[in-house]
Amino acid sequence: FNDEKTYYQVNHHVFLAHAKAVLAFKEIMPEGKIGASFAYSPSYAIDSRPENGMAKLDHDNLKSFWWMDVYAYGRYPRTALRYLEKQGVAPTITEEDSKTLHAAAQKVDFMGVNYYQTATVEYNPLDGVTPFGEMNTTGKKGTGQVTGVPGVYKNPSNPYLETTDWDWVIDPSGLRFACKEITSRYDLPIIISENGLGAFDKKTADNKIHDDYRIAYLAAHLKELIKASDEGCEILGYCTWSFTDLLSWLNGYQKRYGFIYVDRDEEGGTLDRYKKDSYYWYKEVIETNGASLSVE
Known part of the structure; x- marks a missing residue:
């Protein structure tokens, strides 16, 4: 699947389904608690070079915050949306859509987090790796390919951390990092859902x-x-x-x-x-x- 425009439009419809579910739930059970659940991988820049720090920022806005900002604020990260608009793949968002997302965000009670690993981020040149590298689905350590967005970021391995046989980074401190990031950015209670x-x-x-x-x-x-x-x-x-x-x-x-x-x-x-x-x-x-x- 490589139709990015369709991907982001379908993703937008998922957000609308979430928002309408939140609003319906609160109408039926005002005192009930409801929130989203998201597979969050907080990220580290691979080093202190400015281009890699910028790549981390762009990575977070296009990945993790793309989801969580909608859940908590009812809007997309502005710079990420602008990037997608320039690429011609941004979702079509109606005024009614924006109102629905914003209304639901005011009623979300917590952020659910599926946490398994952190990501490492490095600048990716225009002729660099693409998002379509092969995942390690065999359990043969070291067979997963580096992926990324050309001209924006890529996700190399972290030389300081061990991995599972499926090349998933083992980083317990990343769970603490994730919780502190969510607390500072969204000020929401947290459920570790996975x-x-x-x-x-x-x-x-x-x-x-x-x-x-x-x-x-x-x-x-x-x-x-x-x-x-x-x-x-x-x-x-x-x-x-x-x-x-x-x-x-x-x-x-x-x-x-x-x-x-x-x-x-x-x-x-x-x-x-x-x-x-x-x-x-x-x-x-x-x-x-x-x-x-x-x-x-």
């Missing part, structure tokens, strides 16, 4: 799944979330992804996220379920309301 680690989990002969890597991942992220709360972010809730292993629209059954192992792969399986080590660990975290975590 956070988790996809991995090649293996079941032993005695039906055990020793996923200490998942425990380490979640513990590190929860500790950063506690720090964000201590620093003034209002965290309403935290939801892991996910309770059980499930089918991925990109990776099938090979990329597992759950606390419960499901005996199923692309070839079949019994669908029997087995509790992973992370299940027992997270059970204790819940029972102690996080007191079992050691936060430095």
Whole structure:
């Protein structure tokens, strides 16, 4: 799919659907709480060169803030919209559309965040990489391609951070970064609607799944979330992804996220379920309301 004009118009219609849902919900249940959920990857400039700082700003306005500004303010980032207008791909926005988006933004109660990784941003020359590079959907580390917008930005790897087998950056501090950014920019409470680690989990002969890597991942992220709360972010809730292993629209059954192992792969399986080590660990975290975590 490379029709950018259609992409942004469809995206605009999604925003309108969100806005109308918010307005309808508040009409039915004025005291109820409602908000959007967005896959947010806060970004770092790769270094302090001005062109890379500008690339980060443009990246954020065309990506993360393009969504969250509409949810929280009811309008698109002005410079990003101007860029799309110059490219001839900006969505058609009616006056009635703008009124609907703005009205809904006044009634949003929180920002939902699906957090998995941060992004690194560098200036991308006009003859540079495009948005259509291949994602790593095989789990073979290092096979994902750098993507970006020619003349604006690209997303190289971060040399300071490890990645999953699917080349997703592992950055617990990025969750804290995301919460502080949202708090400062939008002054909204936050629900972490997704956070988790996809991995090649293996079941032993005695039906055990020793996923200490998942425990380490979640513990590190929860500790950063506690720090964000201590620093003034209002965290309403935290939801892991996910309770059980499930089918991925990109990776099938090979990329597992759950606390419960499901005996199923692309070839079949019994669908029997087995509790992973992370299940027992997270059970204790819940029972102690996080007191079992050691936060430095």
